Amino acid sequence: MRLTTASGRRLVAGIPILWLLVLFLIPFIIVFRISFSEVRLAIPPYTPLLSWRHGSPVLQLHWSAYEFLFTDPLYVSSYLYSLKVAAVSTLCCLGLGYPMAYAIARSDAAMRPVLLMLIVLPFWTSFLLRVYAWIGLLKNNGVINNVLMYLGVIHHPLALLQTDFAVYIGIVYSYLPFMILPLYANLEKHDGTLLEAAADLGARPLRAFVRVTLPQSLAGIVAGSLLVFIPAVGEYVIPTLLGRTDQIMIGRVLSDEFFENRDWPVASAVAIVILLLLVVPIMLFQRLERRELEAAR
Amino acid sequence: MRARGLFTRTALVLGLMFLYLPILSMIVFSFNNSRLVTVWDTAHSPTLKWYLALMGNEQILRAAWLSIRIALISASAAVVLGTLAGMALARLGAFRGRMLLAGMTTAPIVMPEVITGLSLLLLFVAMQQLIGWPKGVGAVTITLAHITFCMAYVTVVVQSRLSGFDEALEEAAMDLGARPLRVFLRITLPLILPAIASGWLLAFTLSWDDLVITQFVAGPGSSTLPMVIFSKVRFGVTPDVNALATIMVLIVATGIAISTAWMRYRQQRRVRDLQLAAAANL
Numbered sequence: 385m386r387l388t389t390a391s392g393r394r395l396v397a398g399i400p401i402l403w404l405l406v407l408f409l410i411p412f413i414i415v416f417r418i419s420f421s422e423v424r425l426a427i428p429p430y431t432p433l434l435s436w437r438h439g440s441p442v443l444q445l446h447w448s449a450y451e452f453l454f455t456d457p458l459y460v461s462s463y464l465y466s467l468k469v470a471a472v473s474t475l476c477c478l479g480l481g482y483p484m485a486y487a488i489a490r491s492d493a494a495m496r497p498v499l500l501m502l503i504v505l506p507f508w509t510s511f512l513l514r515v516y517a518w519i520g521l522l523k524n525n526g527v528i529n530n531v532l533m534y535l536g537v538i539h540h541p542l543a544l545l546q547t548d549f550a551v552y553i554g555i556v557y558s559y560l561p562f563m564i565l566p567l568y569a570n571l572e573k574h575d576g577t578l579l580e581a582a583a584d585l586g587a588r589p590l591r592a593f594v595r596v597t598l599p600q601s602l603a604g605i606v607a608g609s610l611l612v613f614i615p616a617v618g619e620y621v622i623p624t625l626l627g628r629t630d631q632i633m634i635g636r637v638l639s640d641e642f643f644e645n646r647d648w649p650v651a652s653a654v655a656i657v658i659l660l661l662l663v664v665p666i667m668l669f670q671r672l673e674r675r676e677l678e679a680a681r
Numbered sequence: 682m683r684a685r686g687l688f689t690r691t692a693l694v695l696g697l698m699f700l701y702l703p704i705l706s707m708i709v710f711s712f713n714n715s716r717l718v719t720v721w722d723t724a725h726s727p728t729l730k731w732y733l734a735l736m737g738n739e740q741i742l743r744a745a746w747l748s749i750r751i752a753l754i755s756a757s758a759a760v761v762l763g764t765l766a767g768m769a770l771a772r773l774g775a776f777r778g779r780m781l782l783a784g785m786t787t788a789p790i791v792m793p794e795v796i797t798g799l800s801l802l803l804l805f806v807a808m809q810q811l812i813g814w815p816k817g818v819g820a821v822t823i824t825l826a827h828i829t830f831c832m833a834y835v836t837v838v839v840q841s842r843l844s845g846f847d848e849a850l851e852e853a854a855m856d857l858g859a860r861p862l863r864v865f866l867r868i869t870l871p872l873i874l875p876a877i878a879s880g881w882l883l884a885f886t887l888s889w890d891d892l893v894i895t896q897f898v899a900g901p902g903s904s905t906l907p908m909v910i911f912s913k914v915r916f917g918v919t920p921d922v923n924a925l926a927t928i929m930v931l932i933v934a935t936g937i938a939i940s941t942a943w944m945r946y947r948q949q950r951r952v953r954d955l956q957l958a959a960a961a962n963l
Contacts, residue, residue, distance in 0.1 A: 474938045677770075
């Protein structure tokens with residue numbers, strides 16, 4: 385629709401832009417600003433960047449929050465651990481999600497909406513409660529250990545809860561639909577005749593898959609992986625409920641700095657460094673998303 | 682070919698079991714008498730006592746009521762803002778700020794929640810210092826935060842629905858002399874209504890469910906349901922939470938069943954209308 389009235393156009397685009405400027409972009413600038421302050425006992429609990437001395441403004445940039453991040457091993461190890469957990473979980477999600485998306489894309493046309501509905505349905509029930517459900521399954525006297533002991537597979541309960549394994553399970557479980565949906569959207573569009581051509585030319589199924597299907601689905605793989613990886617790096621609920629107590633993820637570090645230590649500058653610096661780590665994946669995701677939406681036109 | 686079909690199908694079945702096993706276990710153990718949650722007490726189960734305990738839990742009921750009100754307002758406001766943003770991106774062509782708007786509507790979807798939460802709280806604190814509003818944190822700041830992250834999802838849903846439609850219909854109405862507002866009300870709105878409806882439901886669910894962002898922007902008197910649940914389950918499993926989960930699953934399942942039946946009914950009616958029209962033309 386070509387809105388002819390300029391004021392109408394301005395209103396349609398202007399209202400959401402204004403809203404997001406105030407409640408999405410400016411907040412990041414504030415975080416950035418506070419990360420260069422020092423903590424102090426006052427309201428608000430940080431030093432101002434600009435102060436007036438002898439009638440002229442003085443800019444006071446403090447690097448102490450960042451120095452703190454790079455000298456205390458807790459922060460560096462939390463960042464590395466978060467990247468590792470997010471990467472492993474993303475790979476597991478891909479390993480499970482790809483064949484699932486493939487099976488749905490190849491199933492009868494009548495079955496596809498039902499199967500997709502089954503994938504999305506858990507997403508509509510509370511994320512928090514679904515993560516919580518895994519406590520009951522994984523703990524020492526939980527369902528999995530009880531079943532394994534009943535079957536005689538093990539004689540002592542396995543320590544499953546509060547391990548890396550539990551965090552991987554939790555992330556894969558919560559983010560699986562985000563991996564499957566873009567993969568399915570991609571795989572569904574594939575032209576079956578290409579695979580037939582490959583078969584006619586003598587390619588074995590696996591070779592045909594690697595040479596034909598896999599390269600074609602690359603955009604779906606990247607989109608799904610980014611949708612899992614980026615939020616997983618900053619994940620808070622899953623590692624807090626299921627994860628280790630001796631090694632925490634960076635999202636928890638940020639939250640603890642803010643709520644327990646009340647150190648706003650360090651919490652802000654932690655946020656800025658997470659953003660710096662994620663800026664490339666986020667921009668990649670935006671570019672893919674834009675191309676996808678424009679291709680639909 | 683056959684072997685791979687078997688492999689992917691097995692993965693699908695196992696994956697679905699993986700998705701539903703935890704939900705099923707919560708439902709089963711919500712009827713368990715034992716406080717130990719995962720040990721089935723055969724003598725006294727099934728029982729409804731955790732459901733009764735839930736109904737008498739003042740704290741949970743109050744939090745649920747607050748969450749419902751916040752989700753209703755947030756979803757409705759997010760739908761308005763998200764529809765505007767989706768229309769601007771899909772229909773306004775190139776305009777100043779397009780890249781900015783596109784970036785600001787996709788970023789919140791993947792942004793780690795701790796960062797969004799922290800930045801919003803710092804904004805509210807700064808605003809309060811500068812203009813004296815909002816006064817403290819609570820239901821108002823939670824709602825503002827929820828509108829912001831929910832509208833990003835609505836934008837994507839509306840934009841992709843609009844992108845799937847030809848602009849010819851709207852242009853035809855324009856050529857026939859309809860004013861922009863009329864074109865929107867008579868042509869565009871009916872076309873994107875399904876997207877708006879699913880966007881609203883999505884926004885409601887996201888707002889109802891959010892914990893991390895809410896924790897940052899909530900005040901002492903404004904505990905939402907996820908906050909109450911989180912503080913309970915952080916220190917172990919509690920049976921009444923299982924009952925709560927079962928009720929939520931039941932509500933969602935009922936909603937899905939009704940909407941599926943409704944869509945099937947409309948589909949059937951359309952087929953019948955088409956047949957009648959075809960018969961009339963003969």
